[in-house]
Amino acid sequence: xxKVQNIKIGLLxxxxxxxxxxxxxxxxxxxxxxxxxxxxxxxxxILVNDINKKRPNIPQELLTxxxxxxxxxxxxxxxxxxxxxxxxxxxxxxxxxxxxxxIVTANKDLMAINAQELLDLGNKAGRQIRYEASVAxxxxxxxxxxxxxxSNKITKVMGIINGTTNFILTxxxxxxxxxxxxxxxxxxxxYAEADPTSDIxxxxxxxxxxVLASIxxxxxxxxxxxYVEGITAISVDDVNYAKLFNSTIKLLGIAVNxxxxxxxxxxxxxxxMSHPLAKVDDVYNAIYIEGNAFGDxxxxxxxAGSLPTASAVVADLLSIVKDMNRNxxxxxxxxxxxxxxxxxxxxxxxxxxxxxxxxxxxxxxSKITEAFADNDVSIDSVIQKKLENNLAELVILTDKVLNKNxxxxxxxxxxxxxxxxxxxxxxxxxxx
Amino acid sequence: xxKVQNIKIGLLxxxxxxxxxxxxxxxxxxxxxxxxxxxxxxxxxILVNDINKKRPNIPQELLTxxxxxxxxxxxxxxxxxxxxxxxxxxxxxxxxxxxxxxIVTANKDLMAINAQELLDLGNKAGRQIRYEASVAxxxxxxxxxxxxxxSNKITKVMGIINGTTNFILTxxxxxxxxxxxxxxxxxxxxYAEADPTSDIxxxxxxxxxxVLASIxxxxxxxxxxxYVEGITAISVDDVNYAKLFNSTIKLLGIAVNxxxxxxxxxxxxxxxMSHPLAKVDDVYNAIYIEGNAFGDxxxxxxxAGSLPTASAVVADLLSIVKDMNRNxxxxxxxxxxxxxxxxxxxxxxxxxxxxxxxxxxxxxxSKITEAFADNDVSIDSVIQKKLENNLAELVILTDKVLNKNxxxxxxxxxxxxxxxxxxxxxxxxxxx
Numbered sequence: 080x081x082k083v084q085n086i087k088i089g090l091l092x093x094x095x096x097x098x099x100x101x102x103x104x105x106x107x108x109x110x111x112x113x114x115x116x117x118x119x120x121x122x123x124x125i126l127v128n129d130i131n132k133k134r135p136n137i138p139q140e141l142l143t144x145x146x147x148x149x150x151x152x153x154x155x156x157x158x159x160x161x162x163x164x165x166x167x168x169x170x171x172x173x174x175x176x177x178x179x180x181x182i183v184t185a186n187k188d189l190m191a192i193n194a195q196e197l198l199d200l201g202n203k204a205g206r207q208i209r210y211e212a213s214v215a216x217x218x219x220x221x222x223x224x225x226x227x228x229x230s231n232k233i234t235k236v237m238g239i240i241n242g243t244t245n246f247i248l249t250x251x252x253x254x255x256x257x258x259x260x261x262x263x264x265x266x267x268x269x270y271a272e273a274d275p276t277s278d279i280x281x282x283x284x285x286x287x288x289x290v291l292a293s294i295x296x297x298x299x300x301x302x303x304x305x306y307v308e309g310i311t312a313i314s315v316d317d318v319n320y321a322k323l324f325n326s327t328i329k330l331l332g333i334a335v336n337x338x339x340x341x342x343x344x345x346x347x348x349x350x351x352m353s354h355p356l357a358k359v360d361d362v363y364n365a366i367y368i369e370g371n372a373f374g375d376x377x378x379x380x381x382x383a384g385s386l387p388t389a390s391a392v393v394a395d396l397l398s399i400v401k402d403m404n405r406n407x408x409x410x411x412x413x414x415x416x417x418x419x420x421x422x423x424x425x426x427x428x429x430x431x432x433x434x435x436x437x438x439x440x441x442x443x444x445s446k447i448t449e450a451f452a453d454n455d456v457s458i459d460s461v462i463q464k465k466l467e468n469n470l471a472e473l474v475i476l477t478d479k480v481l482n483k484n485x486x487x488x489x490x491x492x493x494x495x496x497x498x499x500x501x502x503x504x505x506x507x508x509x510x511x
Numbered sequence: 512x513x514k515v516q517n518i519k520i521g522l523l524x525x526x527x528x529x530x531x532x533x534x535x536x537x538x539x540x541x542x543x544x545x546x547x548x549x550x551x552x553x554x555x556x557i558l559v560n561d562i563n564k565k566r567p568n569i570p571q572e573l574l575t576x577x578x579x580x581x582x583x584x585x586x587x588x589x590x591x592x593x594x595x596x597x598x599x600x601x602x603x604x605x606x607x608x609x610x611x612x613x614i615v616t617a618n619k620d621l622m623a624i625n626a627q628e629l630l631d632l633g634n635k636a637g638r639q640i641r642y643e644a645s646v647a648x649x650x651x652x653x654x655x656x657x658x659x660x661x662s663n664k665i666t667k668v669m670g671i672i673n674g675t676t677n678f679i680l681t682x683x684x685x686x687x688x689x690x691x692x693x694x695x696x697x698x699x700x701x702y703a704e705a706d707p708t709s710d711i712x713x714x715x716x717x718x719x720x721x722v723l724a725s726i727x728x729x730x731x732x733x734x735x736x737x738y739v740e741g742i743t744a745i746s747v748d749d750v751n752y753a754k755l756f757n758s759t760i761k762l763l764g765i766a767v768n769x770x771x772x773x774x775x776x777x778x779x780x781x782x783x784m785s786h787p788l789a790k791v792d793d794v795y796n797a798i799y800i801e802g803n804a805f806g807d808x809x810x811x812x813x814x815a816g817s818l819p820t821a822s823a824v825v826a827d828l829l830s831i832v833k834d835m836n837r838n839x840x841x842x843x844x845x846x847x848x849x850x851x852x853x854x855x856x857x858x859x860x861x862x863x864x865x866x867x868x869x870x871x872x873x874x875x876x877s878k879i880t881e882a883f884a885d886n887d888v889s890i891d892s893v894i895q896k897k898l899e900n901n902l903a904e905l906v907i908l909t910d911k912v913l914n915k916n917x918x919x920x921x922x923x924x925x926x927x928x929x930x931x932x933x934x935x936x937x938x939x940x941x942x943x
Contacts, residue, residue: 103662103804110664113729113848211659217805219659227643227651227659230535230825232542297545355811358790372535372822373649376812379787380805390804393662402841409834409841416545 084118086400089149089180090125091171092162093134093142096185096212097125099389100159101137111397116404120396124149126162150174157399159392160184165192172197176204183395185212185388191286191302194293198413207402207410209395214287215240215364217387218380219394224294224368225414231370233295236334237508240287242362242382243271243278244310244330248318248347249360252327257315270362280309281330281345288332291366292343296336299415300343306424308346317434317503320474321349323462327357328505335427340420342427349432349476349507425483430459430507432476435492436499439471443497447473450495454488456480459509470499476507516550518832521581521612522557523603524594525566525574528617528644529557531821532591533569547832556581558594582606589831591824592616597624604629608636615827617644617820623718623734626725630845639834639842641827646719647672647796649819650812651826656726656800657846663802665727668766669940672719674794674814675703675710676742676762680750680779681792684759689747702794712741713762713777720764723798724775728768731847732775738856740778749866749935752906753781755894759789760937767859772852774859781864781908781939857915862891862939864908867924868931871903875929879905882927886920888912891941902931908939
C-alpha cells in the first residue's frame with residue numbers, strides 16, 4: 080500500500096447537490112481509496128451564502144462566505160461548482176482555472192451559453208472541466224457520447240431531460256387530470272418550483288439539449304440555437320387523443336444531424352407507446368441516441384436529486400484524480416471542432432398532430448385536406464368526433480412534412496369559414 | 512494540422528464482427544481523424560482460416576492464415592481478436608501481449624474463464640486489454656460500470672444479455688407459441704445456432720454476467736461461480752400465468768452484492784411489467800444496475816450484429832489510440848482487488864413462482880400451504896384453476912425466501928398425496 084495522499088477539494092455551493100457530494104464522499108470512502116491507489120479525497124472548504132443555515136452532516140468549520148478563501152487557496156487542487164446560475168459561477172470557474180485548479184460543475188445554465196470559452200480557458204490553463212452532472216442527473220450521458228460510443232457518427236439524440244414536465248405529463252396521461260391541477264401537486268411535492276417557468280416553458284430542457292448536441296455533433300450549440308416550445312398549451316384532450324393513436328405526449332429535447340445541417344428543438348411530442356422513451360415516467364430522465372454503427376441506444380435513470388446528481392459529480396472527480404495520480408491528462412475539454420450549419424425550425428421535417436373544431440357538415444374535411452394539399456402536407460390519419468351545436472372535433476396526423484409548409488397550411492386552415500378554432504398543433508416523432 | 516500518422520492494426524478473425532470492424536473503420540474514417548489528432552487507423556493484416564471465402568469489401572491481399580505473420584509483425588501496434596473460443600484466442604492474445612501489442616477482444620468465452628491472468632499479463636507488458644464487445648454488443652456497459660458510475664457502490668446488476676433467448680421468450684409471450692416452435696423460427700432467421708445449447712441453456716448469459724459481476728464488484732467471478740438454469744423448461748402455460756400476475760418471463764443474468772457475499776445467477780425470471788427490463792423485446796439486450804448513489808440505471812441496445820458489435824470494438828480501439836497519441840496509459844486493466852465470498856445458490860433469497868397439478872378437493876390448499884410454512888416459505892399470492900378429471904392447477908407466488916427452504920418445501924410438496932406433479936418452479940424478481 081502506498082502512503083495515503085490527500086487531494087484537497089473546494090466546494091462552491093452547499094444546497095441539495097453540494098450536500099449530496101459531501102455525503103457521497105463520506106459514504107463511499109472505502110470504495111474510492113483502493114480505486115485511487117490510496118488517495119484520500121477531502122473537501123476542505125465550502126462556499127455558502129449563509130453560514131448559519133442548517134445543513135445536517137456538514138461540519139460548520141468548513142463553511143465560508145468568501146469565495147477567494149477557496150479560489151486562492153494554493154492547497155486546493157479541484158473546485159466543485161454547484162451554485163448554478165451564470166454570473167458568479169462563471170467568475171469563480173474562470174478564476175479557479177487561472178489559479179490552476181481542475182473544475183467539476185453541474186451548471187447547465189452556464190454550459191449552455193458559454194461552454195466553449197470555458198473549455199478553451201481550461202485547455203490554456205492545462206486543467207480539466209467536467210460537467211457530467213449538468214445534464215440528466217445520474218445518467219452518464221456526456222461520458223457515454225464523448226467516449227463510449229465515439230466510434231459512431233451520432234445522427235440523433237432525443238431525450239426526456241426535464242423531470243418536472245415528465246412528472247406532469249405522466250400524471251395527465253395516467254390520471255386524466257389537467258395541467259394546472261397536476262402542476263399544483265408537483266409544486267407541493269417539491270418537484271416543481273414556485274416559479275415553474277424555466278421547466279414548463281422548456282428552457283431547462285433546451286439548455287440540456289444544447290449541451291448534448293454540442294458533444295454529439297462536435298459543433299458548439301448554445302441555448303439561442305434551440306427552438307423551444309413548452310407544455311403549457313397541452314390539454315388533457317390532446318393526451319387522450321394521443322392514446323387513441325397508441326401514443327403518449329412527452330416533452331423532448333431533440334437534436335438531429337441532417338445532411339443540410341443540425342436541428343435542435345424542444346417541444347411536446349407525440350410518441351408511439353412502442354418507443355423506448357414512451358414509458359419513462361414520473362421524474363425519470365432518459366436519452367435515446369441513434370448512431371451509424373450501434374443503431375439505437377437508450378439510457379434511463381434519475382434526472383435529479385441529491386445523491387443521483389452527486390453520483391455524476393463524484394464520477395467526474397474520480398476521473399480527474401485518477402489522471403492526477405498518474406500525472407497524465409487523458410481528457411479532452413473541447414470537442415467542438417466543426418462548424419456545421421444550424422437549421423431554422425421552418426426548414427426541418429417532422430410529423431404533426433393537429434386538433435381543431437370545425438362545422439359538422441359535408442365537404443368540411445375535403446376543404447381542410449385541400450388546404451393541406453395546397454401546401455404539400457400529406458395526411459397520415461384522421462379522427463373525427465361529433466360535438467354539440469353542429470360542431471365536430473377533427474384530429475389529423477400528418478406524414479413527415481416541412482415545418483414551413485405546415486405553418487402555411489395552418490394559416491390557410493384557420494382562415495377557412497368552416498374551421499372555428501385550431502386547438503393544438505403538436506410535433507410527432509412517429510418514425511424512430 | 513499535424514502530419515498524418517499511421518497506427519497499424521492486426522485483425523484476428525474476419526467473420527461477422529471482423530468484417531463489421533473493417534467496414535466501420537472505413538465508414539467513419541472522416542470522424543476518427545480529427546478525434547485522433549489526424550492519426551490514421553489501418554488494418555494491415557487479417558487472420559482467417561480460408562483465404563478464398565467470399566468477404567465483400569475485404570481486400571484479399573490483407574488475408575493470411577499464419578497467425579505469426581501478424582503476432583510477430585513489429586509494425587503492428589494493436590491486435591483485435593474476434594475469433595472467439597478459448598484455446599487459440601488465448602494463445603494469440605498472450606503472444607501479442609508479450610510482443611508489446613495492445614489488445615481489443617470481443618471474446619466472452621475467454622474473459623469469463625481467464626480474464627484476471629490475461630489482465631495481469633497486460634499489466635506486466637504495459638499494454639491494455641479492452642473487452643467492451645464481449646458483453647451486450649453495442650451497449651457500452653463495461654465502460655459505464657468501470658468508469659462512468661465508479662462513484663457508486665454497485666449493489667445489483669441484472670440484464671437481458673442473450674438475444675436468442677429473448678427473441679424466443681418474446682415470441683412465446685406475444686404470440687402464445689411454444690418454445691420448440693419459436694426456436695425453429697429463430698434458427699431459420701439466423702437468431703439461433705444449429706446447436707442452440709449455449710444460448711438456451713443459459714451458458715452464454717452466464718459468461719457475460721460473470722464478466723459484469725467481476726467489474727461491478729471488483730471481485731473476480733468466473734463461469735464456474737455462476738448458478739445457471741436455461742429456458743428449456745419454460746412452457747407457454749407459465750408465460751400465460753405470468754400475464755395474470757401482470758408480469759413477463761425473461762432469461763436474466765443477475766449479480767447481487769449482499770452483506771454475506773456475492774450471488775451470481777442466470778435463470779428464467781418472472782418480472783413485473785413495470786420493470787424497465789420487462790418490455791425489452793426481441794434481440795435487444797438491456798442491463799439494469801442499482802448503485803448506492805444513482806439509484807437505478809438502465810441501458811438498452813443491440814446485443815449483437817456486425818456493426819453494433821464493431822461499435823464496441825472500435826470504441827475500445829479509439830480509446831487505446833488516444834492514449835498512444837498522448838503517450839500515456841489512462842486505463843486500468845485489472846479492477847478485481849477484493850476477495851468477497853461467493854454465495855451458494857441455496858443461501859440466496861428470491862421470490863418464487865411454482866405451478867403444480869393437484870387433486871381438486873377440500874384441504875388440498877391447506878396441506879400445501881402447511882408444507883410451505885413448515886419450511887419458512889411465506890406465500891404472496893395464489894391462483895387456482897379447475898382442470899378436468901377432478902384435478903386443479905395451482906400457481907403460487909412466494910415472498911422472498913431462502914432458496915434452500917424453497918427446495919425443501921418443494922420436496923415435501925412433491926411427496927404429498929394430493930399433489931400429482933410440480934410443473935414448474937421459476938424465480939421471480941418482484942422487488943427491484
